[in-house]
Amino acid sequence: MRVLGIETSCDETAVAIVEAPAGNAPIGRILANVIYSQLSEHRRFGGVVPEIAARAHLERIDGLLADALAEAGLGLEDLDAIAATGGPGLIGGVMVGVMTAKALAFAHDKPFLAVNHLEGHALSVRLTEDVGFPYLLLLASGGHCQLLTVRGPGDFTRLGTTIDDAAGECFDKTAKLLGFGFPGGPAIEQRAKEGDAQRFALPRPMWRKRGCDFSFSGLKTAVRQAVEKLPPGDPQAVADLCASFQRTVGDVLADRCANALVLAPSSTLVVAGGVAANAYLRGRLEATASEHGARLVAPPVKLCTDNGAMIAWAGLERFRLGMTDALDFRPRPRWPLDALSKVAT
């Protein structure tokens, strides 16, 4: 079974083709995975500009589609279904991906699948790792920070979410204050390697509170105040602040995951989304998981940040269960994962 996936919900234009046997087993094969990052087009604005993103997706999508088919050595007739991110995301970009997928599906008489971007992150681990349902998931990206029990495609129970900013957003805003540019996560991780993680005591919102919700806005404010007081021209102080900030985020994520492992015990904790690319945070979560008798599993780093393979894979998982979509599907700027299923009480 082969599914093509298109991702255009933010600033990466990505197309991939994945393959797996029929059934419900994890682990597939990536036949092609091409990506065009629009970073250079947005950098001078300090963030993603929706109109520029939509136009760049439109300019690139046909070429990337041809590249993906060439990389896989396949024609469109060799595919079983066409998937695209149907939301949530920047609506102009989502429309480009959805319309492209619908046109391909219609012209070649293939089933169409509208994939929730968050479900793409949530299931991506099963593309490369032998992880069975159910599992506990920390989804931490630029737009989201949630803990969920994942029972299968379209079957999620949300245990907690952020009441304000997302974890990745907090990394990005901290990086911007320090003049690192966008996206901030990788730059902070790099600088933190040379820093003293104990030098700055920053607030840990929600730490040791009941439940599994997150909050990052207080941390962001504290970082701004710390940056204002930094001695000028002192790279060590900057590295120390990066390390202290990263440690603080680690404390919060570990504490929230520990609560989740008690409230909804699971033998597997999965971390996904762009923030899961952070090796220090993975280490912290690994320790938390093992303290609770669980193992931590994370997708390979290049499948943590936005990519087409996760959309193709989630599409394939849905397709195997017969969960296809009609061609009148409307792209959704907002589409919470728990709208696919139930919210925990």
Ligand code: KG4
């Ligand atoms: O999943 P993703 O590519 O896009 C969204 O769906 O949001 O996540 C992007 C986010 C950005 O906020 C970026 O700063 C963060 O993931 N990120 C990281 C790292 N790499 C990317 N955060 C911390 N450490 C990293 N190494």
Ligand code: ZN
């Ligand atoms: Zn994402």
